[in-house]
Amino acid sequence: MAGEGVGPQAKLTASGSLKIYEPFDPEDVKKKNRSSIQVFSFFHSLKFFFIKHKSKIWLAFKFFLLLGWFVFLIFAFLHKKTPTVWGLFGFTIFCIALFIFKHYAWLRVRPSLHTVKKKLDRVFLKHPWPTKLCLLALLLALFLVLLIIVMEVRTNPTKLIPVAGFFFLVFLMWACSVHPFRVNWRPVIAGFTFQILLAIFVLKTKPGRYLFLWLGRAFQRFVSFADKGSTTVYGFLAERHIFYFSALPVVIFCSSVVSTLYHFGAIQWFCKNVTVLFRFIIGTSSHETLTAFANIMLSMTEAPLLVRPYLPTLTRSELFCIMTSGFATSSVSLLGAYNQQGAPFYHLITSFFMACPASLAVSKLLYPETEDQSKDQEKLTAEDEEKEKKCINFIEAAAKGAVDAAPVILNIAAVMIAFVSLIALVNFFLRSAGDLVGVPGFSLQKIFQYLLYPFCVIVGIPPEHCLTVAALLGLKLTGNELIALEELAQNRQSSSLISEKSFILAIYALCSFANLGSMGIQLGFFSCFAPQKVSFVSKNLLKAMLAGQLVNMLNVALVSMMFNDALLFGL
Template sequence: MDLQSFLTGLQPLLGLGVLILLAWLLSEDRRAVRPRLILAGIALQLVMALVLLKLPQVQDAFLVLNHMVLALQEATQTGTELVFGYLGGGSAPFETSYPQNSFVLAFRALPLILVISALSALLFHWRILPLLVRGFAWLLRRTLGTGGPLGLGAAANVFVGMTEAPLLIRPYLASMSRSALFGLMTCGMATIAGTVMFLYASFLSGVVPDAIGHILTASLINAPAALTLAGILVPEGASATDEPEVRIDAQTRSAMDAVTRGTLDAIPLWLNIMAMLIVMVALVSLANQLLGLLPAIGGEPVSAQRLLGWIMAPVVWLIGIPWSEASAAGALMGIKTVLNELIAYLELAGLPEGTLSERSRLIMTYALCGFANLGSLGIMIGGLGTMAPARRDEIVGLGMKSILAGTMTTLMTGAVVALWI
C-alpha cells in the first residue's frame, strides 16, 4: 500500500472522529453521554455497511431491486402515457426536432411517487411492511438500547416519511422524553421516505450502478447513526428499554382501500415536490444573477453553487472525497442542506463526466441521502406539532438542531461507506 492510499484510508476515520467529537462538544449534557451508545452505534454502522456492500447474497438482492425499479418505471410509464400522452412518454403526434429534450420531469419521473405510495399502503395492509419495521426495531433495541416507541418510530422512518412514521407512535408522543423526541426528529431528518427512494434511484441509475440498493442501504445505515448522534446531542438520563411495546394496526379495510388511500395521500406530495422544485430552482437562479454582479474569481462568475462548494469542501474531504473533487462535492452537500436532496441528486446525475470519480459519486450518494433541510423542518414541525400540540414549542426549539444532527448523520454514513469501497 502506497502513502497516498494509506492517507486516503485515514480520511474517513478522521471524519468519523471529528463528527463524534463535534456532537459531544455540542451536547446538552456531556456527562450523560453513554459510551456504549457511541461504540454500539459505530459498530452497528460498520457491520451493516460491510454486510450490505460486500456480501454476495445482498448484492444479488440489489440486482433484483434494480430490476424492480425498471419494472416500476415501465409500469408507471404505461399509466402516464394513457393520461398525459406524449408528455408522459408516449409517441409524439409530430416530428420532434430535439428528442433529447422531450423528457418532462413532472409527467415522466414524478408520477412514480403515486405508484410507490399505493404499493406501500398495500404492503402495509398485507402486514409485510410492519413485519420489516418490527424486525429493524428489534435490532435497534438489542444493539443501541432504544426503547419501544422510539425504536419503532426510527425503524419506520427507513421505509416511510418523517410525518408518516410518528403516526405509528402518536399516542406516545406526548409522554416521550426530550431525548427520545429529538431522536425521532433526527431519524426523520437523516432518512428518506420509500415514496421517493425509487424516484431518486431512477435519477442516478445512469451514473451510479445499483443505485436503488445504495440508497436503501444508506437509509438503513442512517437510522442507527441518527440515534447515536441524537443520543450524544440530547442524552437520555436513563435507559428507555423499559418503555412499552407498540402495536402497528392497519387503518385500511381492504386491499383496494389501501391502494386508493395510498394513491390519494401521495397527490399532495407530488404537487408539493413540483412546486418546491420550481421555487427553489428559481431562487437559486435569482441568487446566481445577483452574485454574477460580483467580480469573477478564477475566470468564472461567482455562483451559489461555487460558494457552497468552498464552504463545504473541507467537510466532504473529511468523509473521503479527494481534495481535487471536494469543491464540486461540497456544492452538492450545500445544495442538499439549503434546498433539498432531490435537487442535489439531480445535480449529481447531471455533473459533467470526470467531475467526480466513481468512488466519490458513490460516497456522495450516501452523504446526500436524508431529508435534513429547511423545507423539511417546516413539514416536520407542522406534522409533529399537530400530533403533539402540547410539545410544539419543544419541537420548534429542537428543529435547527435536528437539521444539524441529520446532516451529520448522512456525512457519518458517507465516511463509513468510504472505509469499505
C-alpha cells in the same frame, strides 16, 4: 568594694591548673540577649513568610525552572538539531500534556469513567446471562470492526483520511452535545458498530453485495410498473423523461402500495418484529427504535404515525431521535424519483439501511437521555389501534394512498420551482455584487463550496471533486435532494467535473430529507399530532436537520474507506 573594677581573676581547679575567668557584666548579657532575640525574630518571620506563601514560592520556582529549561532547549535546538535534542523536546511536550490532562482534563473525564464503571458493575453483577452475552458479542463485534479498519488502512494508507474524518465527526457531535458528560455510551457505540458492520457486509462481502444488488434490481422492476400508468395518462410526455411526467408519478404508485400494505398490517408487523433485536442490543426505547427502522420505508411524516398515540408523552431525547431519523433517510416512495436522476437502487437502499442505526447513535450522542422512560411500552394496545383511522378494504387503502401522494408531488414540484427560481435570483444579485468588487462568478454555490469543503475532504471525497460535491450539498440543504441530484446527473456527463467514485459518494451524501424545506414539513406534522411538543421541536429543528446530514456524512466516510471497483457494478 571588692570585685568592682577588677580585671580577670584566676582560680585553682581540682586538677591543680589555673583557669582565668572574665568578670561578670550584666549589661553585656542584656546586649547579647537582645541580639539573640532579634536574630530569632528575623528567622521566625522568615519561616512564617515561607509557610504562608509556600504555594506561590513553589510555583514561582517551578516557573523559573521550566523557563530555564525551555531557554536551554531553544539554544540547544538552534545550536545543533541532534536526535538527543529532539528526544528532550518530545519528552518535554509529553510531560506538559500529561500535566494538563492530570490537572484539567482528568477532572472532566473522571465523572464519566466513574459512571461507566458503575454501569459495567451493574451489568455484570445484576443483569442475567443473556445481557452479558449481548455485551460480549457487542465487544467482539467492535474488536472485529477495529481490526477490519486497521487492515483497510494498512492496504491503502489514503483510507486513513475517512477513518480520521469519521472519528472527528463523532468527537464534534460529542462536543456539541446538550449533556456531553451524561451520554449513555451503550446506544452510541452499538449504533455505530451496527452501521459499520452493515457497511462491511454490503460493501466488502459478496453475499451482501449480491443481496442488495438483487434488492435494487427487484425494486427497479417494481417501480417500472409505474411507467404503465404514467404513459396511460401523459402519453408521449412520460416517454421523454420529463421530470414531472416521468419521476413524480412513481411517488403516487409507491404511496398506493405502501398504503395497501399498511392496511393489511404488513409494515407494522415487519417493523415491530425486526426492531426487537435492535432494541435489545442497542438499548434504545421501542418508540424510537421502531420509528428509526420504519424510516427506511416510510417518510418522515409517515413513520412517526406508528407510535402516534405516544407522541405527546415521549421524552425529549426520544423526540429528538425521531426527528433525526426522519431527516437522515428518505422514503421508498421517492426511490424511483431518485433513480430517474441516475442514483442506483443498490446504493440508495444501502444508504437507508446504514442510516437507521447511525441515526440512533447520533441522536443519543447529541441529546442524551436524562428523563424517566417508565412510560415506555413494547407495543400499541388494541384500544389505541382502534382509534387509528382504517380503510374499509384494500381498494380504499390503495386509492387513499394515491390521493395522499397528490399533495406530495405538488409540494415537490412547487418547492423545486420556487427554490430553483429563488436560487437563480440570489445568484444574480451575488454575481452582480461580485462583479462590482472584482470577484466574477460569485454565487450561492461558491459560498457553500468553501463552507462545506472541509467536511467533504475529511470524509474521503477525492480532493479534485470536493468543491463540486460541496456545491451540491449546498443545493440540497437550501433546496432539496432532487434539485441536487438533477445537478449531479448533469455533472456526471462531464467526467472532468465528477468521477464515478465521487458520484457514488455524493449519492450517500445527498439522498435524505435533511434540508430547510423539510423542517417546515416536520414542524407541521408535530403541530398536528403532538402540539404539546411544538416548542421543543421548533427549538431543535435545525439541530436535528444537521444531525441527519451528519449521519449521511458518516455513511460517506464508511463507503469511502471501503470503496473498491466492485461497487461500480451497482451503477
